[in-house]
Amino acid sequence: MAPARPAPVPLPWGSILPLPQGCPGGSVPFRAMQCSLYDNKPVLGTPARYRWVPFHGAPNVCDLNCLAVGHNFYYTFGRVLDGTRCGPGSPDLCISGRCLSVGCDGILGSGTRPDACGQCGGGHDTCLFVHRLFQGVDPSSGYFGYMNVTKIPAGATHIKVTDKSRNYLALMTSDGRYVLNGDWSIAWPGPYEAAGTRLRYARAPDGTESLEAAGPTNEDLHVMVLLQEPNPGIEYEFWLPRRHPEPGRGDASPLRQPQPRGAGSPPPQEPPVTPAPAPPPQPGGSATEPLPRSPPGRSGAGAAAGRCGRCHPAKGRSQRIWHFCQSDFVFQGRILARRLLGQETRYEVEVKMPYRHRFPLVAREYVWVPNTCGCPPLQEGGEYLLMARRHVNYERTLNRILLQDDGYARPWTPREDRLVREAARHCPQPRPP
Structure with missing residues (x-):
C-alpha cells in the first residue's frame, strides 16, 4: 500500500511566497524526495518492488511522474506537493496541480521580472546600456601580444564580446588571474566560471569568437586581446545599474597590462622604440604629464x-x-x-x-x-x-x-x-x- 501523502492546500492568486532558493549542496531535490517515498512499496497491484526517480518527459509537469530505475516505464503518483518546481532549473512552481509563475517580488502570478540590469520590476530607465567597438591600434612598441580592450565593472549583466579575426580574446579577473587564453595558452571553447557568473566562450572555424555571460558579475573583469594580426575591431556590450558610473573611453586601451611570461609559446622579441617627442604645453594645466627631464650625463x-x-x-x-x-x-x-x-x-x-x-x-x-x-x-x-x-x-x-x-x-x-x-x-x- 502506498504511503499517505499530505493533501495540497490551494493558495490564492496573488499570494506572497518566499523566493525560491537553491538547495544546499548534497541535498535531495524536492521532486526526487517525493518519488523516493514510494521506493520498495507495492504498486500496480503486484508484489514487485521498484526504486523511483523523477521522470520529466510526461505531459503534465505538475504530476508526480516517477521512472522505475532499471525499467522503461514510469508511473504517476498524483500531483506533486505545492511549491515543487515545474522542471529542472525552472523558476516556476506547481500550485494545486498548475504550473504558475512567481514574480521576482515573491508574489504568485504577478509576472514581475528583473529588468536588463537585474533590478526586480525596474524599467530600462534604471539601466545603463554600454555598446562600443574597440579599434585600438597595435602596441606602440610594434610587437604582437596582449592588449587591453575594456574593463567590465562589477554588477554588469547580459555581457557579450565578439571578435572576427585570427586574434584571441582573453579575460582576466580583478586580482590578475586569467580566466581565458592567458599566458600565451589558448583555451578550449565551452563554459567557464568567473566573477560569480557562468561564461560561454565560443570559437568558430573561421576564427570568429564570442564571449557571453548573463551576470551579474561580483567583481571587475578585464577583457583583452592576444594580437596575431592587426585588430579589425572588437564589439562589446553589457548592461549596468544606473548607479554605476559609465566606463570611460580612456579605460579602453591602456598599455600598462602586464605581459604574460613563462607559459606556452614565448612572445616575439620586441624591437627597440624611440620615445615620442615631448608634448606641447597646454594652457590652464592638464591631466597629462610629460616625461620628466633627467639630469645630463645620467640618462636620456x-x-x-x-x-x-x-x-x-x-x-x-x-x-x-x-x-x-x-x-x-x-x-x-x-x-x-x-x-x-x-x-x-x-x-x-x-x-x-x-x-x-x-x-x-x-x-x-x-x-x-x-x-x-x-x-x-x-x-x-x-x-x-x-x-x-x-x-x-x-x-x-x-x-x-x-x-x-x-x-x-x-x-x-x-x-x-x-x-x-x-x-x-x-x-x-x-x-x-
Missing part, C-alpha cells in the same frame, strides 16, 4: 652615449614622506624581468603589497624608468618598495607607471615597511577613482 642622451653617472637615490625621512604624498602608486613589488626599450627601461613587476594607489593597480604591472643606466638600481628577483607616478602622454595612447630615475626605490625590509606606514600618516589617503 647621456645614457645612450654610455655616459651614465652615479645614481642619486632618495634618502631620509623628509624625502620618504614627500615621495609618498606626491606619488600615485606606492607598493611592495618583486622584479620579474627587465628589458631595455630605446632609451628607457621597462620592468615587469609583481605587486605584492599596495600601500597607496590613486588609480587601479593589478597583480602584475609594467614599471618604466626614463633611462637605461640602471637608476634606480633594481635587480631581477629582488623585492623593493617603489613610489611612482602615473604617466599619460599628450595623445592619450600611453597610460603607464613611471618611476623617475631619482625616485624612491628601496629594498623592501620589515623596517622599510614600518617606515612607509609611518610616512602614510603625514598625508591624506587618496580616494580610489
